[in-house]
Amino acid sequence: MLKKDKTPPKVYISVDMEGITDVINWGETEEKGHDYRRYRESMTLEANAAVEGALEAGAKIVVVRDAHGNANNLIPEKLHEAALLIRGWSGGPLMMMEGLDESFDAAVFIxxxxxxxxxxxxxxxxxxxxxxxxxxxxxxxxxxxxxxxxAGNYGVPVVFVSGDRALIDQAKELLGQREYVIVKEGIGTAARNIHPHLSQRFIEEGVKKAVRQRDRFEPFILRPPYTIQLRFIAERDAQKAALIPGSKRTDNLTVKFSSADFMDMLKFFYLAIH
Ligand SMILES: [Zn+2]
Structure with a gap:
């Protein structure tokens, strides 16, 4: 289902923090952590680069979803004025994709x-x-x-992804050809980073190209029955997830759920991890 209409694209940008340039320690991603203030600014700048790219590609509506931790990391007054910002967790199952629906033409992951x-x-x-x-x-x-x-369930293709090399390798395996930007490369638990200004420039250019060429990318659509399996670290979490009607515990740590309804599968996932 490719959307070929020529109206200005509506772009959805989901922004996480672990894959932002130079972020390497959990403390840098946590409200009370060391250097958190500095890296929430980096996160905002990379989000802005994506917004800028989307606007250059003709977007008139750009929604930015703060998708990390408490979902209150992006600095509102430093975010691009053209963007609408979604902060906080709604209590619903869309989580990192809150506010997305079929009216969007492209999704971007930063x-x-x-x-x-x-x-x-x-x-x-x-x-x-x-x-x-x-x-x-x-x-x-x-x-x-x-x-x-x-996104695929709403017919929206993911057109661009940025993050570390390991993530981009996994994204390519799953989604195939899209626009990708690698901002850092893990060396064990260390990382080799490109300069943050370069990351911002590459993200802007990459998102611009990806949104312009959005018709090249198919939505990632799962086929029913939608089956999800979760493997937990703690037995207690598996036990709790297995209380959700329709789920099945397949071993000590693994719980499986299957449905013909995508949203039912997503609701199971949401309840199982909360
Ligand atoms: Zn995160």
């Missing part, structure tokens, strides 16, 4: 990170520190996979 357990990956995890694996229709995915599927 500052994303690799799935839990990845090698040479900066601050890798999957949605929460409590999961070791998220499997969607038999494929282990990073949280990017779930978010791309949410």
């Amino acid at each position: 500052g994303y990170h690799a799935k839990a357990g990845s090698r040479d990956a900066v601050l890798h995890h999957t949605m929460t520190g409590r999961l070791t694996e998220l499997i969607l229709n038999d494929q282990a995915v990073p949280e990017l996979g779930l978010n791309a599927a949410i």
Whole structure:
């Protein structure tokens, strides 16, 4: 389902923090952490670069979703004036994709990170520190996979992704050809970073190209039945998730849920990790 209309594109930008240039420690991503103020500014600047790119590609409406931690990281007065900012968690299942619907033409992921357990990956995890694996229709995915599927469920293609090299490798395997920018490369738990000004420039150029050429990219659409398997670190979390009607505990730490309804699968996931 490709959208070929020529009206100005409406662009949705989901911004995480672990994949922002130079971010390397958890403390840099946490409200009370060392250097958090500095890196929430970096996050805002990379979001702005994406907004700028979308505007250059003709977008008239750009929505930025703060998708990290308490979802109150982006600095409102430093965010590009053209963007609408979604802050906070709604209590609903869209989470990092809150506010997205079928009226959007393209989705952009900024500052994303690799799935839990990845090698040479900066601050890798999957949605929460409590999961070791998220499997969607038999494929282990990073949280990017779930978010791309949410976008796909609304017919919206992911056109651009930025983050560390491990994340981009996983995104390419899942989504194939899109516009990608690697801002850093993990060396164990360290990272080699490009200069933040270069990251911003590459993101702006990449998003501009991706949004202009959005018709090249297919939405990432899962086929029903929608099956999700979650592998937890703690038995207690598996036990709790298995209380959700329709779910099935397949081993000590793994819970499976399957539905013909995408949103039911997403609601299960939301309840299971909260
Ligand atoms: Zn995050």
